[in-house]
Amino acid sequence: VISSGLYRASVQCALRAWLRARGTEPAAEPGNLDALEQLRALLPLRFPAVGVRFGERIGHADVEARCDVYQPCGDGSVRIGAARATTQVRAHDVDALVLPYWILRQRGVSVASAEVLYLNPDYAGGPDLVDPEALILSRDVRSELEFLSDDVAGELDRLRALLSSPEPPDVPPSPHCHRPRTCGFFPRCSEREPRDSIAHLPALTPARHAALRQLGAVRIDDIPADFPLTPRQARAQRAHRTGAVEVSPELASALRGSGPPADYLDFETFGPVLPPFAGTRPLQPIPLQWSLHRLESDGTLSHHAFLAEGSGDPRRGFAERLLAALGRRELPVLVYSPAEGELVQELARALPDLRAPLEALRSRFVDLLPAVREHVYHPDFQGSFRLKRVASVLCSGLSWDDLPRVRDGAGAARALARLARGGLASHTVSELRAALFAYCERDTLALVELHRALRELSRAAD
């Protein structure tokens, strides 16, 4: 049976579909499955009419698809809907309805509406006043589906031929692996690639990747001298040629004013579908945890941390404890993404009495990510500038593998969501809290070590 999921996998990549059909398990994929389930659970409130079916499976020949909402209209036509945990409808959200729409048309069923069901980005309210009409918006996408369904029969024929082959299709990793989101088979596929595959060039667009393949370039060394590369890609190319870290002379100026002495800060958040507190919006990241390492000028390193308790609104406690730890200092606060600054800005909006100190704190943030992205490349980055990748490569001995239960941001978000929902046994709460403290502490320790490594690299490059 060709399911909707298999069909959509084939739209991204033939190899992905072939592996899925054989039951090969991908690594966990980014994307908020938990949020999708929360949204699906709210659909009966949004569509209370008698006769509406949720999670209905429809089929035609060897093709089957799920409809999150399926409503016979009484005149022989049906209304269908696909839930998407997003606040804006993008092309791949429409794809969720291609196969259900095509199946109904094949069966001669008239489609009264085919709606993407998504979250209203402007909905603000607490959980006690759920207004499903206002929370869940819908967009009828029949005109797009009419156009897209022209290709379905041909795609299905290609997919059947692909799946009947005992050999996997030869598809090298390329930017398509990350669109619309990173494929769960990416670690498997990329480890089979040469270390200097062009797929590892940072921020290579699909068009540029295709152009390089047409020129016969498989490895970074094959790239013709006159092929246009961005400064970041050119740096990556030089790093692969020398086999060593490549550092621009401007790194020192990018690090100017970053200390030490300095503070190193990281937040963890969760973003539920149903706004949990008054004034919050669907999927808005709610900060629940911070970790802070402090490096003094004499080399003394100390650690401070906060993790909200209970199910009440954590934002005031989070902000007050953060200001108590950082507010009176004037040192730089090092972070590794724009997210921390955006969250402090959001806190300043939500807590007007703390606006001035929070804005003053935010003005001290120094984001190390642009400094790395624009000035440093090591062949083992493999095109990624994520903290875990960069710090693991540049700081020997640093790893997250030994941590209990929580080893990445997605795991932290899941653990925080479980704690926020409540109802856990006390020993589970203790275990999750300990795991979260250990995880977030490792992130800021990594930031300390990365900053140290970057300062050494900038001195060597001077």
Ligand code: SF4
């Ligand atoms: S990682 Fe890329 S090449 Fe491999 S299966 Fe996924 S999309 Fe295809």
